Amino acid sequence: MFILLFQKQLSGQSVLYQQVSFDNNKGSTAYFLNSIEEQAKVVFSYSNMLCFEDDVELSRTSASIREVLNELFINCPSNFIVRGKKIIIRPYEGIPGKYVVRGYIRDANSKEALILANVYDEEKVLGTVSNNFGFYSITLPSGYLRLNCSYVGYEHKELFINLQSDTVINLDMQRDTEIKEIAVVQSKVPNRVKSTRTGTIDIPIEQIKNVPVFLGEVDVVKSIQLLPGIQSGGEGLSALYVRGGGPDQNMVLIDDVPVYNVGHLLGFFSIFNADAINHVSVVKGGFPARYGGRLSSVVDIRMYDGNTQDFKGLASVGILSSRIAAEGPLVKDKSSFSVSFRRTYLDIFSGLIQLNDNNKSRFYFYDFNSKFNFKLGERDRIYISSYLGKDQYDLQYNFQNVQVSPADASNVNQVVQTYDENDIGWRNEVISSRWNHIFGDKMFVNTIASFSNYRFNIGQRVNYQTDGVWGVVNQKYFSGIKDFTLKTDWDYFPGTNHYIKFGASITAHNFYPGIDVYLQENATEVPVDTTYGGQRLFRPEMRVYFEDDLNVTDNLRINIGGNFSNFQTESRYYWSAEPRISARYLINDRMSVKAAYSHMTQYMHLLRTATVAMPTDMWLPVSDEIKPMRATQSALGVEYEIGKGFSLSLEGYYKTFKDILAYKESTGYFDFTSDWRNKLTAGEGESRGIELLIHKKTGSLSGWFGYTYSKTTNQFDDLNNGNPFPADFDRTHDASLFLLYRFNKNVNLSSTWTFGTGNPITLPETKYYSPDLPTQENNNNNNYNQYISERNGYRMPNFHRLDLGINFEKEKSYGSRTWSFGMLNAYGRQNPFFLYFSDSELDSGEVKRSLKQFSLFPFPIPYARYTVRF
Structure with missing residues (x-):
């Protein structure tokens, strides 16, 4: 009975939305009401106090009944009540509620x-x-x-x-x-057009899952690298270089918690399992005040909460790894879970191949995502999330049997099998608990307690013999960062087209830079020499923000706010007030102009060991001597909605950096003779560019085309003779095309084509022999020096590549299965991964030096993956 009444009520309400048309848009109020009665077969009932006019001009000749009535009685606002075929027009008493x-x-x-x-x-x-x-x-x-x-x-x-x-x-x-x-x-007015956000892109997760990538591993970061203004550090690597900034200047969030390393397999894959991801948003300009702590971008990743209705699962097998995922209700409509696990089996294959070899190597990585949510009532919810990921590489070599003196000083020597060993490992751990509460009808609060831990270690074990006594040298280098955070975010909706956000956070940073070297005899476990370095650095950081997004006029909307922070070092406090403002002006229903200004401050640095980002790069805080990095960015752009789900954006930006860090030319990563603070020099930078994005999210053919023209320079007093030089990640032209075509619901074809100007590189111009003594005529030690006139004075060859992928899906009784096939570097382009010099001796005895390149993927690489969903 309730359903029947409800359906009848909806039918009655829909009368107001029936379309009517008129021969002329001019006439009296009575004329238009009579015409509506004839067309819609309705009867109007109204008070004689209602304002009728003899001369009315409508904005159009065809509209819904509700829209016509709103224009007819614009000077005396009224409520329209439907009773069957009767429409009652009742003037509001006072201001409408x-x-x-x-x-x-x-x-x-x-x-x-x-x-x-x-x-x-x-x-x-x-x-x-x-x-x-x-x-x-x-x-x-x-x-x-x-x-x-x-x-x-x-x-x-x-x-x-x-x-x-x-x-x-x-x-x-x-x-x-x-x-x-x-x-x-x-x-x-389409949402992208009316939004105040500049430099922000929301990527549908379904498009991400269909981007063809290396060995069929669905990769969120690789998809992000295809967007304008964002590039990788090199072919196949998962680092992000955004609008002239380095990889340390990107804040990557998993359910509001930052992670400090996003790469597996030395950066060839990202840590994010797409099966666990609900939404991906990338902010690279016009930063809202809610985000703080980084200079270049925010990658906001939200994980699936879990199905509260039915149990669902997925299993997938590929060339490199396999993954499984499951979700379902704990208590239907009340609580749910979502878990996913991925692991490579490279170590299993290498173990079988090296079964009878003394020299052994192995590598593996895994990641595990879990999320639980509990609905406590209509106003309260609790979420518990976690991410665990690890990479490990081990190498054992130089096996031998040696005789050592026993530890108990007996006369019988012992035979011990020894081997040298290298290992490297890194891991991420993220755990968070969130509580949502709704105050009244307009206030939403999210409170978070989180823990994030990133560690890496490099180890080397080498056996040696001195005066017939065998010993072992162990050297370890380790670093990491561990965070404990409390944060609260408040969303307030004071009225339509008005949105306020504010919040605060406090983070206890614990940095762990260090080195651990010790010598030990094989016959005893007592070290004979020990060196320990590094210390735990405790650094608290506090932030408060306020953000107001509102309509100033019908056409002008602004987002204004500020992020205020404080960071404590050994004996001083750094603070920052970061204004943020974005504005949007509507030209028409499909086009808007946007402008933004942002000021950002970052209190931690990533000391990089190479021009590409590696997991072994070391996170360190600012100190009494080392200042925070700061950046300002201005942006101006146009947003145009071509059609439903089809948009075009054109945006230009100008960005400045201050107090960015680099290693001095005479020091490096493994220079342990000085404190890390003394190895660094501070400088400044500048980046400017124009970005074009055409993005289609719906229809049989979807995808995007992105193009970036940019220039980024750095200047350090202690580098390049104090002259400006191109940044390591400067790329003049960068273009990408991603297309996804759905033949039907079972078959889709995808392709990506990318092009980029070659990265800057520093090359020596002259090589000359350098004897130990100035008076030494003959050089017997083959020492030589190289002369470099300009830092990053050359560029690697241009990069371009085509990747293809196709998916075949079929419905099954248990769910569905998908076969995925693809080809990386389809036309076999030999793109440079790095350049190096090679010396060869000619018949004349002269040495010829040649510059050569190493290509990571010099030929087409096929992949296959099988996935079932149930």
Whole structure:
């Protein structure tokens, strides 16, 4: 009975949204009402106090009944009440009431939160977006209205409601299974056009999963590198270089918790398992005040909460690794879990190949994601998330049997098998607990307690013999950073088109730079010489922010705020006030102009050992002598909505850096003769560029094209004779094209093509012999020096590559299965990974020196992967 009544009510409400048309847009109020009655077969009932006019001009000749009535009675606002075929027009007494509609936007089947979904009343151009937990709140005038909700990849949802009080509406969205684009009613002004955010890109996770990558490993970071303004440190590497900044200047968040290393396999794969990811957002300009602590970008990754309705799973086998994932309810509609695990089996293959060899090597990595969420009530939820990942490489060689004197001083020598060994390892650990609470109807609070730990170590064990006594040297170098954080974020929705965020955090940073070297005889476990270095550095950091996003006029919207921070060193405090402002001006319904200014401060540095980012790079805090890095960025751009889900953006930026660090020319990573503070020099930098992005998110053919023109220079008093030089990651031209074509729901083909100007490189111009003594005529020790006139004075050859992939999916009784095939570097381009000099002796006895290149993937590399979902 309830269902029947509810359906009847919706039918009655929808009368107001029936389309009517007129021969002329000019006439009296009575004329238009009579015409509506004839077309819609309705009867109007109204008070004689209602303001009727003899001369009315409508904005258009065709519209819904509700839109026509709003224009007819614009001078005396009224409520329109539907009773069957009768429409009652009742003038408001005083100011029309306003009420709050709030709730969560979720996937209809799994109840997963949909982040940044659009909720709006199209007629009044009033709207909002859901936050990172799918929560929304919007204030609307009372009466009948049409509430719309849209999200990329989901069917448009439309509700007719009679708003007479504050209301909770949870919007469950169905996935769009259609291949072809469907013409649906959408927001009058597309969300990307009306948003104040500049330099921000939201990537649909389904597009990420279809980007062809090395050995079929779905890689979030590799997909991000295809966007304009973002590049990798080299072919195949997962470091991010954003608008002239280094890899340490990017804040990568997993459910609000920063991670300090994003690479597996020395950076060839990222640590993010796409099966566990719900949403990816990249911010590279116009930073909102909520983000602080980095200079160049924020990669905000949100993990799946878990299906609260049904148990789902996935298993996938590839050439390099296998992965499994599962999600489901703990208590249906109340709590859920989501777990995923990935591991390589390179160590298993190498172990079988080296079964009878004395020299052995092995490498493996794994990562594990888990998330649990508990619904305590309509206003409270708890989330517990974790990430664990590790890489380990071991090498054993030089096996031999040696005789050593026994530890108990007996006369019988012992035979001990010895071997030399190298090992390197690094790991990430992230654990967080979050509590969501809704205060009233307009305030949403998220409180976080988190722990993040990143460590790496390099070890070497070498046996030696002195005066017939065998001993062993162990050398270890280790570093890391461990964070404990408390943070609270408040989202306040004071009114429609007005959004306020504020919050605070305190982080206890623990830095671990160090070296540990000791000598030990093989016959005893007592060290005969020991050297320990490094110490734990405790550094607290506090931040407070405020951010206000509001409409100044119908066309002008601004986001203004500030991030305020304090960082403690050995004996001083650094503080920073970072203003942030972004503005958007609507040219028309499809085009807007955006501008932004951001000031950022970073209190930690990454000491890099090479021009590419490696997991062995060392995180260190600012000190009394070393100042924080600071950057300012200005950006100006245009956003244009070509069609539904099809946008174009053009943006230019100018960015300055101050107090960036580099190693002095005479020192390096393994120079242990001086403190790390004395190995560094500070400088400044500048970056400018223009970025173009054409992005299509819907339809049979989707993808994007990105192009960047940029120039980045650095200047250090102690480097390059004090002259400016191109930054290690400067790339003049950078272009990428990603296309995904769906033939039908079972088959899709994807391709990526990338092009980049060669990276800067420092090369010697002259090589000359350097005897030990100036008077020595003959050089017997083959020592030589190299003369370098300019840092990064040359460039490597240009880079370009084509990757292809195809997926075949088929529905099964248990779910579905997918075969994925692809080809990396399809036309076999020999792109340089690094350059080196090679000497060869000619018949004349002269030595010829040649510059050569090493290519990481010099030929096409196929891949295959099999995946089942159940």
